[in-house]
Amino acid sequence: MPTLFLSGSNIKGLLDMSEVIGAVEEAFRESSREEVQMPAKSYLTLERGDFRAMPASVPGAAGVKWVNVHPRNPSLGLPTVMATIILNDPLTGYPLSIMDATEMTAYRTGATAAIASKYLARPGAQTLGIVGAGRQAYTQIMAHAELFDLKAIRVFDPAKAAVTKLIEHFPQYPIKEASLEEAVASDILCTVTPARSPVVRREWVLPGTHINAIGADAAGKEELEPPVLKEAMVVVDDIRQATTSGEINVPIAGGLFTIDDIHATLAEVISGQRPGRESEETITVFDSTGIAIEDIAVARMIYEKAKGSPDYLSLKFVE
Ligand SMILES: NC(=O)c1ccc[n+]([C@@H]2O[C@H](COP(=O)([O-])OP(=O)(O)OC[C@H]3O[C@@H](n4cnc5c(N)ncnc54)[C@H](O)[C@@H]3O)[C@@H](O)[C@H]2O)c1
Incomplete structure (x- = not known):
């Protein structure tokens, strides 16, 4: 064969x-x-x-x-x-x-984030914020558009050309360029940057937001200020990978977050072994490292x- x-x-x-x-x-x-x-x-x-x-x-x-x-x-x-x-x-x-x-x-990364949003975002979430308009942003939008009735998609990237290209690629979706704070103030936020220091400040995150932290997938990378994680219900794709290379890796290394602060794995939430969000006000974070x-x-x-x-x-x- x-x-x-x-x-x-x-x-x-x-x-x-x-x-x-x-x-x-x-x-x-x-x-x-x-x-x-x-x-x-x-x-x-x-x-x-x-x-x-x-x-x-x-x-x-x-x-x-x-x-x-x-x-x-x-x-x-x-x-x-x-x-x-x-x-x-x-x-x-x-x-x-x-x-x-x-x-x-790119497809499976978008799909995984949208699945996390399905289980962790507020029911009826209508706005999507994207921070980082590179390759992964496209499939974050496509996957969320499959599962949510999106009324507004707000995109921030310091590279304006990347934002323009993204908007022109999807004439069928309600996408607009936004400031970083405007993008963060969405029902669902996807961070897809290669950042090595926090991009998203705690003060910008509204109660009830669900965040898919996608970009941090290696030691030393992080996109969210550690207080966001401390106050949120944090769900990871894989505990070993998240602690060493996910969004929580830098706060763990600095003693600002511990493995006991992890609420659940996504598999546990999907299968009903662990509960998802507690209230309309809960901030939820899915720490995606990408798993095989x-x-x-x-x-x-x-x-x-x-x-x-x-x-x-x-x-x-x-x-
Ligand atoms: N979790 C996963 O499963 C998974 C899968 C694939 C990629 N990733 C990670 O996602 C990140 C993005 O990957 P990509 O393929 O889209 O890369 P890319 O190079 O195509 O795009 C990255 C974009 O982020 C923008 N950016 C950089 N710093 C920024 C900041 N401070 N604020 C806003 N935007 C900023 C850049 O201008 C660029 O447009 C990488 O760190 C990659 O390792 C994670």
């Missing part, structure tokens, strides 16, 4: 945000039933960026994502984040597929979809 090679353009033709949301939510449910395996990702830190190896198994599939984060890449015409997945048959180890996972990474089960679950879904597609035989195979 040859190995299926799926290029970036093959993957673009197979990705559908509502299906990615379904695949990612199922992966979190499988995790809550202890049907997955996932060691914490391991990092290779180089001068201009880093690489992460992210292995996992989910029912019916196993694999690894190899992904970089090089924040200066956009000035070279390259994405900050680029990824490849090798998907294997868990019974034999056979490499079923090699996939370009750059677009899949999201990737392998989406890769499993994409592989099955490719096999069932009318174009299957015209795809590329490697012997």
Whole structure:
């Protein structure tokens, strides 16, 4: 059996945000039933960026994502984040597929945040704030638009051209450029910057806000002032990863937050093992580091979809 090679353009033709949301939510449910395996990702830190190896198994599939984060890449015409997945048959180890996972990474990151918003934001949330208008911002908007009836999307980025490009890309959505404070003052806030010092001040965050803290995914990165976390109900994707590389990593290292301050994992909230928000006033934070089960679950879904597609035989195979 040859190995299926799926290029970036093959993957673009197979990705559908509502299906990615379904695949990612199922992966979190499988995790809550202890049907997955996932060691914490391991990092290779180089001068201009880093690489992460992210292995996992989910029912019916196993694999690894190899992904970089090089924040200066956009000035070279390259994405900050680029990824490849090798998907294997868990019974034999056979490499079923090699996939370009750059677009899949952006989709699953948006999908995961929107799922967190579904379980943690106030019911009827209507406004979305985006801080950081780079690649990940697009799929934050797409995924939230799948699950929420958004009346306003407020985007802040010091790079004005990035905001203009984002607004022009989505004429169908009510998106406007905003100040940082205006973007923060939204029902749901997604922070998607490579910041290494807090961007969001406690005084700007309104009662009842849900925040998806997406950008901090390596040691030393943080986007929120620690008092935001101290006062919020904090839900993480993975405790080991969050404490060492998520939004809480810097406050933990500085003694401003502890592992006991974590309310739950997202899998626990989705499965009902732990409660979600307590009141309309609660500030909730989802600390997203990005976990390998999201990737392998989406890769499993994409592989099955490719096999069932009318174009299957015209795809590329490697012997
Ligand atoms: N949690 C996850 O699963 C996950 C997944 C992918 C990427 N990430 C992280 O998300 C971040 C963004 O990734 P990307 O691919 O969108 O990068 P990108 O380079 O495409 O975009 C980053 C944007 O942030 C803006 N920015 C920088 N500092 C800012 C600030 N102080 N305030 C507002 N905007 C600011 C930049 O101008 C740029 O437009 C990175 O840190 C990346 O590592 C996390």
